[in-house]
Structures are given as C-alpha cells and as structure tokens.
Amino acid sequence: xxxxxxVVGEVAEGKLSPTTSELLGAARKxxxxxxxxxxxxxxxxxxxxxxxxxxADKVYVVDDTALADYTTDGYAQAxxxxxxxxxxxxxxxxxxxVGRDLAPAIGARLGVGVAMDxxxxxxxxxxxxxxxxxxxxxxxxxxxxxxxxxxxxxxPKSQEALEPDASxxxxxxxxxxxxxxxxxxxxVVNKTKAAAEGIRLEDAEVVIAGxxxxxxxxxFAGVEELAKLxxxxxxxxxxxxxxxxxxxxEQVGLTGKVVSPTLYIAIAVSGASQHMAxxxxxxxxIAINKDPDANIFKSARFGIVGDFKQVLPPLIEAVKKIxxxx
Amino acid sequence: xHIVVCVKQVPDWxxxxxxxxxxxxxxxxxxxxxxxxxxxxxxAIAVExxxxxxxxxxxxxxxxxxxxxxxxxxxIKHGLAMGGDEGVLIDDASTLDGDSLATAKTLAAAINKIGxxxxxxxxRQAVDWDMGVTGTMIAGIxxxxxxxxxxxxxxxxxxxVERVLSDGYxxxxxxxxxxxxxxxxxxxxxxxxxxxxxxxxxxxxxVWTAADLSLDGAQVGQAGSQLTLxxxxxPVSETQVELMEGDTPEEQAQNLARxxxxxxxx
Ligand SMILES: Cc1cc2nc3c(=O)[nH]c(=O)nc-3n(C[C@H](O)[C@H](O)[C@H](O)COP(=O)(O)OP(=O)(O)OC[C@H]3O[C@@H](n4cnc5c(N)ncnc54)[C@H](O)[C@@H]3O)c2cc1C
Ligand SMILES: Nc1ncnc2c1ncn2[C@@H]1O[C@H](COP(=O)(O)O)[C@@H](O)[C@H]1O
Numbered sequence: 101x102x103x104x105x106x107v108v109g110e111v112a113e114g115k116l117s118p119t120t121s122e123l124l125g126a127a128r129k130x131x132x133x134x135x136x137x138x139x140x141x142x143x144x145x146x147x148x149x150x151x152x153x154x155x156a157d158k159v160y161v162v163d164d165t166a167l168a169d170y171t172t173d174g175y176a177q178a179x180x181x182x183x184x185x186x187x188x189x190x191x192x193x194x195x196x197x198v199g200r201d202l203a204p205a206i207g208a209r210l211g212v213g214v215a216m217d218x219x220x221x222x223x224x225x226x227x228x229x230x231x232x233x234x235x236x237x238x239x240x241x242x243x244x245x246x247x248x249x250x251x252x253x254x255x256p257k258s259q260e261a262l263e264p265d266a267s268x269x270x271x272x273x274x275x276x277x278x279x280x281x282x283x284x285x286x287x288v289v290n291k292t293k294a295a296a297e298g299i300r301l302e303d304a305e306v307v308i309a310g311x312x313x314x315x316x317x318x319x320f321a322g323v324e325e326l327a328k329l330x331x332x333x334x335x336x337x338x339x340x341x342x343x344x345x346x347x348x349x350e351q352v353g354l355t356g357k358v359v360s361p362t363l364y365i366a367i368a369v370s371g372a373s374q375h376m377a378x379x380x381x382x383x384x385x386i387a388i389n390k391d392p393d394a395n396i397f398k399s400a401r402f403g404i405v406g407d408f409k410q411v412l413p414p415l416i417e418a419v420k421k422i423x424x425x426x
Numbered sequence: 427x428h429i430v431v432c433v434k435q436v437p438d439w440x441x442x443x444x445x446x447x448x449x450x451x452x453x454x455x456x457x458x459x460x461x462x463x464x465x466x467x468x469x470a471i472a473v474e475x476x477x478x479x480x481x482x483x484x485x486x487x488x489x490x491x492x493x494x495x496x497x498x499x500x501x502i503k504h505g506l507a508m509g510g511d512e513g514v515l516i517d518d519a520s521t522l523d524g525d526s527l528a529t530a531k532t533l534a535a536a537i538n539k540i541g542x543x544x545x546x547x548x549x550r551q552a553v554d555w556d557m558g559v560t561g562t563m564i565a566g567i568x569x570x571x572x573x574x575x576x577x578x579x580x581x582x583x584x585x586x587v588e589r590v591l592s593d594g595y596x597x598x599x600x601x602x603x604x605x606x607x608x609x610x611x612x613x614x615x616x617x618x619x620x621x622x623x624x625x626x627x628x629x630x631x632x633v634w635t636a637a638d639l640s641l642d643g644a645q646v647g648q649a650g651s652q653l654t655l656x657x658x659x660x661p662v663s664e665t666q667v668e669l670m671e672g673d674t675p676e677e678q679a680q681n682l683a684r685x686x687x688x689x690x691x692x
Contacts, residue, residue: 171598172562172572197591201574204526204559208566213525213652216557229656234555235455236439238446241555242657285571285604289586290597330692338610348611349593354556355609357592363691373443384691386682387667395443400667402685410675418683419692 102248104133106160106188108179109151110198111143116150119194121261123254124155127192128262132223136160137270138182140175141167145272152270155262159270160186166279170198173284176205181275183210183249190228190250192221195358199253212247219258228252236354237373237380256302257360257381294349299333301350306332307361309352309379312339313368313389314408320346322412323367329419335359337375353378368408371396388412427486427581429476430537431510431547432561433469435494435501436554438462446660453658455554465501468549470615472608473505475579476547477616480509483581487511489540493521493532499631506626507618513631514540520643521636525651530563532646535639537568545585546605550575558607565605573598577611 105127110117120137127135137156139147141163148159162178179202183191191206193199195217207214218230228250234241245251301307308327310320320334327334335352336345352359354374360381367388369375376399379385387400390407397403404411437457447456457463465473473490480486490505492498493516502513514536521532537543546568548561558574565572573587577595580586585604589596590611600606618626636646643649670685672678686692 172574200558201562204562205566205572207527207559208530208563211527211652213527214559214563215653216559233661234658235437235446236553236556238443238660239448239455240657240659240661241655244654244656245652246654247652286573286598286600288596289599291594292596293594296593342610348590355550363686384689385665386686397667397669398663399665401665402670402682403667404670404675404678404682406675406678411679414676414679415682418680419686422683422687422692 102187102189104136104186104188105130106136106138106183106186106191106249107156108191108193108199108202109137109139109147110194110196111139111141111147114143116147116154117194118261119196119256120151121154121264122256122259123192123194124151125261126221126254126259128155130221130223132189134158136186136188138162138179140178145274148270148272152268153264153266156270158186159272160275161272162275162279164279166281166284169288171284171286171288172201172205173286174279175202176209177279177283179206180209181277185273185275188249190252193253195253195255203251203253207251210249212249212251213245214251215243216253218252218254221252221254221259233377237377256358294347296349299331301333301335301357302359304333304359305361306330306363307335307352307359307365307379307382308332309335309337309364309366309369310340311337311367311369312343314340317345322408322416326365326412326416326419329416329423330363332361332363335379337369366396367412369396370394371399427479427483427545428489428543429479429486429545429547430489430491430540430543431469431473431476431505432533432564433473433490433492433501433505434466434549434552434554435463435492435498436466436552438464439467439553448658448660450657450659453655463497463500465504466549466553468551468553468608468610470504470508471610471612472547472549473508473510474615475576475606475608475612477509479579479581489514491533491536491540492516493529495522502631503626504618506629507623508616509622510629512629515631515633516635516639517633518635520649521646524647525653526557526559527563527652528646528650530560530567531650532636532639532641533560534564534567535641536634537564539634539639544602545581547579548605548607550607550609561605561607568603568605570603570605571600572605572607573600574607575609576606577609579606579608
C-alpha cells in the first residue's frame with residue numbers, strides 16, 4: 101500500500117535548501133502518514149540530520165558520483181529507485197530548477213499525473229489535492245490525482261517550515277544499486293553563474309523592483325541606490341530582462357524568482373499577473389507608477405501616482421534623512 | 427534533419443485583467459469576446475529556434491504539430507508562415523481537455539507516425555495552464571533525452587543547449603533524437619511577412635484523429651487523464667491602496683517615506 105509523503109530534497113550551498121524545509125513542514129501538516137525525504141549526490145548523507153530536524157521521519161540517500169551534476173536522466177533514475185522503495189502516496193518537489201525539470205520526467209516514467217507550482221496543499225479522501233495558479237495567475241485550479249503516487253511541485257515560500265528540532269531522529273536509508281551512467285544521455289559541459297553581489301534576491305527582506313517604464317538601464321541607478329540604502333536587492337520584470345537592461349537572474353515572476361520580502365517597492369512596473377506571481381507574497385507592496393489605473397495599485401498598500409524621475413530622487417533624499425535621524 | 431515543433435493555441439493572454447472570466451460551473455475559462463486565440467508565446471519562440479537551425483542548415487525540414495480544436499489550424503499556419511514546411515493537426519474532440527500526460531501521449535504517437543524525427547521542440551510552458559511538463563513527458567514516452575528551458579539550441583550531430591537557471595546558465599549536450607523546451611530568453615520570434623503568410627496558405631496540413639494514431643478513447647483526453655480538475659476560480663485581492671497626497675512629487679515622496687517609517691518598514 102502506498103503511504104506517506106516523500107519530499108525530494110535539494111542542497112543549496114552545502115545545506116538543506118530552505119524550500120526543502122518548507123516542503124517537509126507542509127508534508128507534516130498534511131497529516132498523511134510518515135514523511136520521508138530523498139537526498140541525492142555527494143552532500144546527501146551529511147544532511148540527513150538537517151532533514152530530520154526539519155520534519156523527516158525517514159531519509160533516503162542516493163550517493164553516487166553520477167549525481168554530482170544535476171541531469172534529468174540521472175536524477176529520474178535515482179528518484180524512481182527511492183519511490184520504488186518508499187512507495188509513497190505523494191511526492192513533493194520544489195518549483196525550482198530541479199523540480200521543474202524532474203517532476204514531469206518522473207511522471208512520464210511512472211505514467212502518473214503531475215501538477216506544477218502548487219500554492220496550497222490538502223489531504224482529501226486519502227489523496228493529495230492541490231491549488232495552483234493558472235492563466236498567468238488570473239485563475240486558480242484545484243487538482244486531484246487518479247494515479248499513485250501523486251506528484252506535485254510546490255512554489256517556494258508558499259509553505260511554512262517547522263522550527264528546526266535538533267533532537268528529532270530519522271531512520272537513514274542508503275539506497276542500494278548504483279546509477280547506470282550509460283542511461284544518462286545528457287552532459288553538462290559548462291556552467292556560468294550570474295555575478296551576484298550583495299544580498300540574494302530570494303532572501304532579501306527588501307526588494308526594489310524596476311520595470312520597463314524606467315526607460316533604460318541607466319535609470320536603474322536610483323533603484324540600486326534605494327536598494328543599497330535599505331539593505332535590499334534589485335528585482336526586475338521580464339520586460340526589463342528581455343531587453344537586456346538587467347540580468348535574467350534578477351527577474352521576479354512566474355518564470356523568474358519568487359520573493360516574499362517585508363517591503364517590495366515596484367517602480368514603473370505595470371503589475372501584470374505573471375509578475376505578481378513572483379511577488380504577491382510580499383508583506384507590503386509599494387507602487388510608484390504614472391498610470392493611476394496600473395494593475396500594481398490593486399496589490400499595493402501605499403502608492404504614488406507620478407513620474408519616477410520626479411518621485412525617486414526626493415524619496416531617496418527623504419529616506420536618507422530618516423536613516424540619519426536614526 | 428527533421429524537427430517537429432509542438433504549438434498550442436491558447437486564449438490571447440494580452441488582455442486587461444478585468445476581461446478575464448471563468449465559468450466556475452463548467453470549470454472553463456471564457457475566451458474574451460472578439461479576441462482571436464493565438465499561438466502560445468513560448469511555442470512561437472520554439473518555432474523561432476527551429477528556424478534558426480534551418481537558417482544554418484537549409485535542408486532541415488520543420489513540421490508544425492498541434493492538438494486542438496479546428497481553430498488550431500491558425501496556430502499551425504502561423505508556424506508555417508514563420509517558415510515551417512508542413513503541418514499536422516490532431517483534430518478529434520475525444521483528445522481535447524486532457525491532462526498533460528494524455529496530451530503528451532497523443533503528441534508522442536503523432537511524432538512516431540510522422541517518423542524519422544531528429545528533434546522535437548516545445549515551449550517551456552503553455553500560456554493557458556502554465557504547467558510546463560508536456561515536452562518532458564513527450565521525451566519520457568518516446569524514450570528520448572530532454573533538455574528544458576533553452577535560451578539557445580544548436581545542432582551538430584548532437585544538440586547543444588544553453589539552459590536558463592535561476593542563478594545563471596548551463597550548457598548541456600544531448601544525443602539525438604531529443605526533445606528541447608524553449609524559453610523567452612532565446613529571443614523574439616520572427617514576424618511573418620505578408621508573402622510568407624500567403625505561401626503558408628498553400629502548405630499542407632494533415633489532419634489526424636486518435637484512431638489514425640491507433641489510440642482508443644480511453645487513452646486520450648479527459649478519459650486518459652490522471653489529473654482531475656476539481657475546481658477553477660478567480661482569486662480575489664482585497665488590498666486597498668493608500669495613495670500619497672501632496673502638491674508636488676517631493677511632497678508625495680516625503681509622505682511616502684514618513685508612512686514607511688510609521689509602519690516600521692524603514
Ligand atoms: C507565460 C508568461 C510568463 C511571464 N513571466 C513573467 C515573469 O516571470 N516576470 C515578469 O515580470 N513578467 C512576466 N511575463 C510578462 C508580463 O506579462 C508583463 O509583460 C511584464 O511583467 C511587464 O513588465 P513591465 O511592468 O516592466 O512593463 P510594462 O507592462 O510595459 O509596464 C511599464 C509600466 O511603467 C509605467 N511607467 C512608464 N513610464 C513611467 C514613468 N516615467 N514613471 C512611472 N511609471 C512609468 C507604465 O505606466 C506601466 O505601468 C510573462 C508573460 C507570459 C505570457
Ligand atoms: N495541445 C497541444 N498541442 C501542441 N503542443 C502542445 C499542446 N499542449 C502542450 N503542448 C506543447 O507542450 C508545451 C508545454 O505545455 P504545458 O506542459 O501544457 O505547459 C507547450 O509549450 C507546447 O509546445
């Protein structure tokens with residue numbers, strides 16, 4: 101009998117990724133039996149205790165040199181082995197680079213239904229039910245699963261991690277049987293990391309977002325200055341990334357990053373649903389836009405209807421003054 | 427070289443949010459009145475990726491494949507006007523409204539029937555359900571490797587793909603045949619010229635049913651789906667914006683800074 105929830109864990113900078121902890125927290129909250137975590141690659145075994153502390157009852161470790169780089173074929177093979185052994189009722193992955201790629205691959209391999217980018221999870225009549233945004237965030241779809249295991253990816257920051265409990269113990273299971281490297285038909289030949297300076301966009305408590313209305317890359321100076329002043333990161337819309345004004349790694353939205361800062365200041369951003377998909381979890385959205393009907397105002401707490409060229413310099417001055425007053 | 431590009435026809439997404447409507451009882455989106463459906467954004471970019479291969483290797487054949495209602499012929503015609511050679515439309519009511527797995531099975535069967543295909547290009551996700559799985563599932567069903575979210579696709583015996591990652595890029599090589607899904611970072615799709623649109627009208631579009639693909643009704647569409655759609659609705663947002671007063675932009679800016687301070691946000 102298929103039972104319990106399997107979370108596909110990810111490693112970020114040698115640690116269990118925050119999204120993995122969120123998924124483990126969500127899996128526990130579902131109350132659908134034992135929670136397991138699958139960990140792949142050379143760092144995996146060392147992170148079993150972190151997974152336990154975050155809520156896992158069992159940790160399945162697949163440590164194989166063939167899993168050092170993420171490849172669809174290698175990870176799908178590894179995950180299929182874990183699923184076979186753990187026989188879960190549902191498999192949860194993050195809507196991350198890995199989850200986006202791996203979830204449909206495992207779905208096709210097992211011939212089961214897959215739902216992507218869930219923002220709500222529930223357990224109904226012994227099965228997973230998820231709610232996900234569709235139509236660029238304009239609609240919400242609620243999906244159930246006829247096949248087992250149910251496979252779903254979950255939007256980062258949509259779920260809450262548990263307070264880590266170092267005293268929690270998990271059974272650690274090392275999954276036997278090597279990965280067949282001959283079945284890995286893709287090869288990573290090069291990786292380029294976007295130059296990241298300052299605070300990571302996904303972790304920032306303050307995000308200053310600039311849109312196409314800024315008119316050109318030179319006008320991001322003010323955005324950067326405000327971000328620096330508030331200890332935040334710069335985010336952009338896809339329009340800005342597409343024009344090459346800023347790197348794609350700064351894109352916020354459905355096909356970019358998901359952020360949930362305390363303060364999100366959107367400057368000359370129209371607030372298209374696909375952009376809001378990446379920032380609607382922000383605690384306070386502030387909008388500066390010259391169009392009073394811009395969609396962004398529908399999600400904003402405070403707003404200024406005006407030209408950023410006239411509003412941004414005095415805003416920076418006023419913030420500086422407040423900061424100086426302490 | 428024979429490339430198949432999978433294109434889906436979707437409701438135009440470039441409409442004011444207020445004209446987006448859902449029929450909750452039918453669990454369907456109500457297409458906006460008087461706005462024609464369009465080729466899903468990333469699928470036009472997938473056609474562009476195929477044409478860039480053909481630009482370099484002119485003997486490449488590009489087939490545009492779509493599963494949809496009769497109107498999806500327009501999506502195929504758009505791909506043909508961009509430079510595709512032939513079209514295939516799976517037009518069979520029993521195949522409509524399936525989940526991604528059922529759709530992928532049907533498309534994979536069509537790709538097998540087309541035969542001799544070296545590469546399949548899909549969009550990274552369809553602009554209606556935003557699922558982003560069909561391309562990978564087609565690869566799984568065909569037993570081919572897959573590379574997702576491409577910003578460039580180069581063919582030279584094998585295929586080399588630059589993938590977009592959240593913190594950069596990676597270059598991945600795959601053996602052919604393979605499936606590649608394409609993202610907007612590849613660039614704008616070419617705009618067909620009038621003459622190309624006229625030429626496309628004369629290009630052949632074959633029309634197949636599930637039976638032509640040796641699939642029975644239980645394998646396709648809703649009957650063949652593993653996902654259920656239990657509810658479809660429009661989220662409501664209840665935020666009420668407080669606009670900053672002030673006779674000048676300076677005053678507005680100062681008021682905003684003060685509000686942010688009062689709310690302990692700065
Ligand atoms: C499938 C899909 C996925 C997508 N994914 C994403 C995504 O991940 N992230 C994303 O951001 N977008 C995404 N998009 C694109 C999205 O639909 C919008 O096109 C995009 O977000 C618009 O960017 P923008 O607000 O910068 O530009 P615009 O929509 O052009 O808005 C510019 C704004 O600036 C204002 N403005 C102009 N001049 C000034 C001035 N002087 N002062 C003040 N305001 C001014 C205007 O009033 C306007 O509101 C996606 C689209 C699709 C179809
Ligand atoms: N009905 C369809 N006809 C042709 N191609 C499709 C269809 N549905 C999905 N696809 C392809 O699969 C991609 C991903 O779709 P999805 O998994 O639905 O987001 C799309 O961008 C298309 O390239």
